[in-house]
Amino acid sequence: MENELSDPTARHRFVRGLPDLSALLSEAAEFRSRRRRPFVVLSYAQSVDGSIAGRRRERIRLSGAESMHLTYSIRARCDVILVGIGTILADDPRLTVKQVDGPHPHPVVLDTRLRTPPAARLLQRPDVRPWLIHAPAAPPERIRRLSRSGADPMPCSAASDGRIDLPALMQALAERAVNSVMVEGGARVITSFLRQRLADVVIVTISPQLVGGLPVIDPGESDRTLDLHIDHPFYQTLGRDLVIWGRPRWTAA
Ligand SMILES: NC(=O)c1ccc[n+]([C@@H]2O[C@H](COP(=O)([O-])OP(=O)(O)OC[C@H]3O[C@@H](n4cnc5c(N)ncnc54)[C@H](OP(=O)(O)O)[C@@H]3O)[C@@H](O)[C@H]2O)c1
Incomplete structure (x- = not known):
């Protein structure tokens, strides 16, 4: 799969916060027609030891108020927000932008066997x-x-592996005129997107705590090492959290 960074014009597009992300997303329609898939923003919160949830995959509070606000701001800039069924079952999220101005992204759930409970809060939303x-x-x-x-x-x-074919899904979303996708989690979904090299911007919020919980790169997902670097990282403190922004670069397998 061609790496976006192999495009010489894209190589120097740094991401130093929301304005740069907005600029990249303003070109997402052109990206979609060129690459026949949406632009993918991978954004999640982890502890210092790389946990995104508790040991039993249960939800834990990681982001402070300021970085939560950033998460909502990123959601409001993307066409779609995507999570796995594990996140629906653990968190029962509504996936809205809450207190931020802007449209709610369209929610998408990877749910191979349709285990989403009909009473899930996401399905109670009247707007979508x-x-x-x-x-x-x-x-x-x-x-x-x-x-x-x-x-x-x-x-x-x-x-x-029986689960959703991500390149096929990306193509289907592009055919539905989806220009940008924010991938939020959980661990299995993040791991799958990274393994498929389906991330154009990575935004990681690091909360100053150690949890000993569910590692973001799910060890059960593959026996291969994931060798991914964040190019020209930009570091931002928000409240007590550290946010790392950048564009991914995979070393040749
Ligand atoms: N810290 C954060 O930023 C953050 C964000 C979101 C979630 N979380 C946490 O993450 C935890 C859930 O993570 P999780 O790993 O258990 O579940 P998950 O990644 O949310 O969902 C994984 C499930 O999605 C389905 N799926 C379908 N196609 C897939 C594909 N191609 N690749 C991967 N999964 C696919 C599979 O279930 P089927 O085979 O049944 O379809 C898979 O088991 C929760 O505790 C939640 O709180 C944290």
């Missing part, structure tokens, strides 16, 4: 029908029940 991305073999009665409950189940081909 979340896209639940499922494999073609998902049970038809779950498709019907979730459609009645406020969701739009959307079939997508499965990869060899």
Whole structure:
């Protein structure tokens, strides 16, 4: 897969906070037509020891108020916000921009077998029908029940591991005129996107705590080392948190 940074004009596009991110996102439509996939912003919060949740994959509070505000600001700049079914089951999020001005991104959930509970808070939102991305073999009665409950189940081909084929999904989102996707988590989803080299900007909030919880790069996901560097990183303190911004560069496998 071609790396965005192999494009000489893109190589020098640094990301030094929200204004630079906004500038990149303003060109996301052109990016989509050139690459036939949306521009992907990977953004999550972790502890100093790299945990994004507790040991049993349960939600923990990591971001302070200032970095939470940043997260909402990033959401408001992207067309779609994407999480895995593990995050829906653990956090029951609504995936809105909360106190920030701007549109809510369209919610997308990777949910191979359609395990999203019909009572999930995301499905109670009156403003949107979340896209639940499922494999073609998902049970038809779950498709019907979730459609009645406020969701739009959307079939997508499965990869060899049985889960959603991310390049195929990115192409499908591009065909639906989605220019930008914010990937928020959880660990399995972040790991999959990074393994597929599907990230154009990485924004990591580091909370000054050690948790001993769920590592962001899920060790159960692969036996290969992930050799990813953040190019020309920009460091920003927000409240008690440190935020690292940058563009990913993978070493050749
Ligand atoms: N700190 C943060 O910024 C942050 C952000 C978000 C979430 N979290 C935390 O992360 C935890 C959940 O993480 P998690 O790893 O258990 O779950 P997850 O990454 O949210 O969801 C993983 C599930 O998504 C489904 N999936 C479908 N296609 C996939 C693909 N191509 N790649 C990966 N997953 C795919 C799989 O379930 P099926 O096979 O059943 O479809 C998979 O088990 C929660 O505790 C949540 O609080 C933290």
